[in-house]
Amino acid sequence: MKTDVAIGQRYGLLSVVGPQFRENGRSRVPCRCDCGTEKTIYRWHLVSGQTKSCGCLSRKRTAERNKTHGKTATPEYKIWRGIIDRCFYPSQSRYERYGGRGITMCERWRRSFESFLEDMGERPSAQHSIDRKDPEGNYEPSNCRWATKEQQARSRCKTKSWGSGVVGVTKVRNGNWAVRIHVNGKAVWVGTFKDLDTAIAHRMQAEEELWGR
Numbered sequence: 001m002k003t004d005v006a007i008g009q010r011y012g013l014l015s016v017v018g019p020q021f022r023e024n025g026r027s028r029v030p031c032r033c034d035c036g037t038e039k040t041i042y043r044w045h046l047v048s049g050q051t052k053s054c055g056c057l058s059r060k061r062t063a064e065r066n067k068t069h070g071k072t073a074t075p076e077y078k079i080w081r082g083i084i085d086r087c088f089y090p091s092q093s094r095y096e097r098y099g100g101r102g103i104t105m106c107e108r109w110r111r112s113f114e115s116f117l118e119d120m121g122e123r124p125s126a127q128h129s130i131d132r133k134d135p136e137g138n139y140e141p142s143n144c145r146w147a148t149k150e151q152q153a154r155s156r157c158k159t160k161s162w163g164s165g166v167v168g169v170t171k172v173r174n175g176n177w178a179v180r181i182h183v184n185g186k187a188v189w190v191g192t193f194k195d196l197d198t199a200i201a202h203r204m205q206a207e208e209e210l211w212g213r
Contacts, residue, residue, distance in 0.1 A: 005020050005029050005043060005046065005047065011031075011046050011047070012052025013033050013035070013053040013056075014032070014033055014034075014041065014051070014052065014053060014054070015031060015032050017030050017031060017032045017038065018030035020043055023040075026043075027042070027044070029041050029046055031046070033053050033054035035053070035056045037055075038054075039054050055088075055089050058088075071113070071117070075126075076116075076117055076123055079130055080109070080116045084110060086098040086099060087099040087103060087104050087105050087139065088110075097211045101183060103136075103137075103138055105138065106139065106141070109139065109140070109141075119141040120144065120146065123146055125148075127149070128146040128148055129147070129148075129152075130144055130146065131146070131147040132144055134167070135207065136167060136182065166199075166200050166203060167203075168180050168181050169196070169200055175194075176192045177192065177196055177198075178191075178199075179191055179192070179202050181206045181211075183210050190206050
């Protein structure tokens with residue numbers, strides 16, 4: 001039997017402020033955090049204790065863990081913070097392109113900025129950004145590097161082979177190249193193209209439009 005969630009009940013720092021409702025097949029509950037932020041929380045995350053705040057509690061703990069490193073103003077810290085936001089916080093504008101489709105950050109990095117910096121080192125230049133070698137993979141030491149846009153374009157999606165050496169580009173029986181991309185856990189059809197270069201170009205365009213890479 002499901003646990004009733006009533007207006008006024010508290011779960012950690014969250015107070016229920018409205019009736020639960022269903023969205024995309026999942027029950028959600030309007031809540032207000034003690035910090036004043038209002039947001040809807042998945043019902044199961046609420047009653048199981050998985051979610052105890054709007055996200056401020058986790059951010060506070062992270063800030064406390066990292067307040068001594070003196071690097072909160074550095075590009076590396078801002079990049080690390082940005083990854084956490086887009087992987088773990090549905091309220092962030094880029095969440096659907098990352099956490100929303102299952103991309104996460106390894107626990108070692110999420111727990112500690114120092115570990116992230118130890119593994120990645122300082123950003124080589126302002127032209128470098130963090131790049132996932134496998135764009136379907138997570139943010140973790142084995143899958144990340146600092147790379148320029150040119151380097152990323154040359155080696156994008158080369159970690160798996162689907163007949164082309166490029167993720168989402170597959171050769172079909174008639175010799176053409178079929179292109180797909182996954183969005184929110186579902187395969188989206190991009191099209192079929194006669195030559196490989198055109199297929200790869202359309203795959204990269206789809207990544208820009210749907211993932212914001």
